[in-house]
Amino acid sequence: MVTIEVNGKKVKAAKDQMLLEALRQEGIDIPTLCHIDGLTPTGACRLCVVEVAGMNGLVPSCAYPVSDGMKILTHSPRVMEARKTIVELLLANHPDDCLFCVRNNNCGLQTLAAQLGIRERVYRGGRNEHKIDTSSPSIIRDPNKCVLCGRCVRVCEEVQGVSAIDFVNRGSKATVGTAFEQGMNVSSCIKCGQCIMKCPTGALRENSSVSDVINALKDPEKFVVVQHAPAVSVSLAEEFGLPAGTDVCGIMTTALRLFGFKRVFETSFSADLTIMEEASELVHRIKNGGVLPMMTSCSPGWIKYVEQFYPEFIPNLSTCKSPQQMLGAVIKSFFAQRENIDPAKIYSVSIMPCVAKKFECERPDMNQHGIADVDAVLTTRELAEMIRYFGIDIKKLAPDAADTPFGMRSSAGKLFGVSGGVMEAAIRTAYFMITGTELADLEVKDVRGLNGVKQAKLNIAGLEIGVAVVSGLGNACKLLEEIKAGRKDIQFIEVMTCPGGCIAGGGQPLNSDLKAIRARMKALYSIDTTDSIRTSHGNKAVERLYDEFLGKPLGEKSHHLLHTHYTKRQVIR
Amino acid sequence: MSEIKTVLEKYPNAKRESLIAILQEVQDKEGYLSREAICQVGEHLKLPSAKVYGVATFYNQFRFVKPGIFKIQVCRGTACHVKGSLKVLEAVKNELKIEPGQTTKDGLFSLEVVACIGACGLAPVMAVNGEFHASMAPENVKKILNTYRERTKDEQSK
């Protein structure tokens, strides 16, 4: 420990700790645009500068370690003048359209400008004019609003190992762009949306489907149904100032009915369905010498990643569609038949913690006779936007139950929302499929938690199975390389594109910090401990679907509706 | 295309530190960096194209359009500036009707502005394919460019 003096007050700090961290621990708010907790500081934005006695210039606190006896002023006139000027400079090259901006009232730059009392445009002059890139179904990039903090570039490279974007050009012409400044749709972008989560301004945002959905709801010809993903109900509340980890599943259902959705379904139901298919596939592969290790296929960013960077692993991917697409498929087949509705009139919406799902529903295989299985995907953020649009106060709503036939779920299906959840659910069911008995302790602790890489060895009736759970594609990449190099002790791998899984997805509320993500995870685990149905094979509604319609897992109908295939993908790598 | 391969073959098992050298060599051979070149170099070094493109656009030296037969460099260093290099540049622009970074329609000339060519004692300096023209005056631009035009005519008639 060292002692430093902050604004005249003696304060303890850990040795070699960065100043920024030490100051924040003291409850001092230091602004920054470029800092990301846990990644190496770049010192780009210069907003976190402080005055250190004995130093000529101002010091960036994010990249400067504390040392004993250091005397620091965090809000001296000189510091404030510098911060203010820096923000004024940013505003000089920033569009004036806050009113129309998706980040209005939720923008790092706007907040800073207000904090620093900037009430006029101080510098006028040329602005960089860029085209807005709307080519991607998932992500819209507006370089005009980019402040070049570089957080998107770093998360894309350091966390996801993709590097679809990087800094381009130099000096005042510098910008963030794809290779050859082409559209995101032809780039190697995997649509995970982690860049959106890190963007302080409106330069990166989801490709919104809100108005499409509102229009569909207005259309009397359309039968509009909705499904919502397991991770949405434990994060939506944050958008309305409720504590992170509050589960608003039933309230959300009520709200969705108020919008005018004819049916509200749970994607957790089809998560259970996925487990029935996927566990069967795993057992089949193990027993019949199929390609191993088998890898999960719920996360569309991961699928695109394999298709473009590791096509040699395509045979390892489970052929199961994701829960979103499975439910989409049974809604427009089984449900349509049962309710006697023309599938072409059904408008199927899904609410996801994810922007890659917007891309997934447009994949070529995701339709029947040209009718899309899922018509529109909304993110958690877009759902919140619609709740506000319809003037609904979720704090005053009473919870309600989802609709049959896809309203019932096990807590195993709900666990899909967190990294390791698919694995845990699959293990529970695979064990049952192999042994005919239930696992004594349903909790598989080794695959729980927010670690990027988790591994376990299982023994199911004498059968040794090695499993691995990774989240964040940087971690997935390392594992694939190990397998390429000859690693053979793993038979089943769960991969989630976003670090921590869907609770930290690219469609979740902005400014989600680690604390919030952990609270969402805890909420899902606590649902699992208290729930009466904890295994996918225990879901009676799934059982009924097989009895009445699908036949059996991996059967012909399943094969047709619930499975898909992947192909090598040409992108600018 | 094969030109790029020949360059890459000289760098087996190369790492990222060879990136700029490889790009320089490719540009020497092809005159510029084509998309194919950037993608192939990226593949060779296991670097994403976006990274390679990001690096290439950072440095003044790299061009992304095919240059002319004669590459004109007008020095805009300090010494050249005080001796009127801006007027020389204007004269070249007027004569060729192109901006820096562009190539004339006939493919004969491309124009580039360099920060300092390091021949300050001879200011203002213009170089054509590495050949220096010292103490340039705007009124000499046409004459000098004409000698290069003649050269191609001579070669064609041969």
Added chain:
Amino acid sequence: MNKVNDFGIPVKEKQTGKTYIYVGTGTCGLGAGAGKTVKAINKYIRDKGLNAELVEVGCIGMCTAEPIMEIKANGKNRISFAKVTEDKAAAILDNVLAGKIGDIKPIYQYSEGLEKWDSVLSMEEYQFFKYQKRLVLANCGIINPDSIEEYVAAGGYKALAKIIGGMTPDEVCDTVEKSGLRGRGGGGFSTGKKWKFARASAAEQKYLICNADEGDPGAFMDRAVIEGDPHRLIEGMAIAAYGIGASKAYVYIRAEYPLAIKRIINAIEQAKHYGILGKNILNSGFSLDILIKKGAGAFVCGEETALMNSIEGKRGMPKPRPPYPAVRGLFDKPTIINNVETLANLPGVINIGWEKFSAIGTKTSKGTKVFALSGKVKNTGLIEVVMGTTLRRIVFDIGGGIEKDKKFKGVQIGGPSGGCIPEQHLDIEIDYESLKTVGAMMGSGGMVVMDEGTCMVDIARFFMDFIQKESCGKCIPCREGTRRMLEILNGISSSYRNKTAAQTLQRFKGVMSLRKLADVIKSTSLCGLGQTAPNPVLSTLRWFPEEYEAHIYERKCPAGVCKELLNYKINEKKCKGCTLCAGKCPVQAIKGAKKAPHYIIEDKCIGCGNCLEVCPFKAVEVS
């Protein structure tokens, strides 16, 4: 060739009875036509069947005198002729070989102790060299840079042999520290002290980098040293690498210097051949490899952390420090970056010893400094003077005063990081500290002389334009701030017509905004480029405020450079009414009937100067 030195390199001595002809074929010599002169001389030697050797040498520093031919013949002192274009070579040779001096007069003769030429100044008496002390440039323009033997004959590689044979790395660091040698590339940090940081960092691999990415517009010292005496740099690098314990070194050199690259590569090959580079040098256990990295053109790569990123194959964007390169640098290993001139000083420091070296120069700045003297001075070129030499001596004695004997206005020192020094400080004794007191800095040593025809607002604008293009774009104050500073300067020097109220207000607030932005950019920018970027503006504001005032309030450019502030008029007597100007006027401000005198509507004119340029009768007049 009889003697050999410690490395077994034969010493090349001049043969008596043979004629030696030297031509400076550095970049500037070639630019002035030295290539053709060389051809003419070769033809002459062939035609006459002379027992002669043509030696291509580097740059002696007198750019205005290029091409330079020197002849050593008939047992007489080597004699030097200026501006020897291809047509003059034969006549000069005819005379000199006959022991005569013809119509073309030599400029000086060397003091070699041989028979003197009558009434020819010695080099030491010749004005350009009289006030110089050439330590770093000792061999430049004199020996053949492609010959290691000639370097050895001039005392080369003695210092390296001395340290490898009898000094520990710590002693080398000590010696360099005590010599008072400071970094010649910019900041002027003690070289020995810097080395000791790297020496103290324990690591299996350490690196030395020679920064030869001379991106500073107006500087060409590094190019001249490498073109003229590459072995001196290699010897310096070997000394530095030995001192810090580096076994791998890089020369990061601008790709725009093809000749320098060729010469250094050749020199490295020669050094390898004689075991000066490679494994286990002189059985000492010390090994060194030198690699060349060609810079691809980015001024910011002069910044140490950016340069290292560039060597690693990345965008040359600086990184925050700490960690300092001496602790964690290239490939995360301890790294020392020294500039060419610093390294080229080392053989001298070792050879003469720290005591003698530290006796040269001023109290705080030891040794000599090489400057690239250019701009509106009669003798442009490369000079080396003792620290503490006055600016007046350099400009008026060595430089020979202002071109066309116009009035001196200022000297820009230190390039985009430096500042302009006005006339009242001409007597300043140049060293690291004195330059700072007048708002300039040593920088790498570009020295651009300006006369009354130079507009200081324009100079500030020139540097701001350069910086905002060369900023890496990473940190906000530098990227956005320099751009706004440039816009303010553009506003000050642009036409006052057709402007909005906001633009006019911005112009009036200009100086205030410039000062504020400069302050923030200086104190918050990430790297040296940003921290010094406002200097050219601040120094011109400090010494030439009246020029800014004239631009802002009187809307006049006293030097007549900012063309939008000039007034254009058509002289009715000279105008023939050809209508050419009216056609070229972008704002239709020129009226008049065909074949009748035209006139310019003053309020409409934006001062673009097109009419002036196109008028075949010189009828457009400027005031």
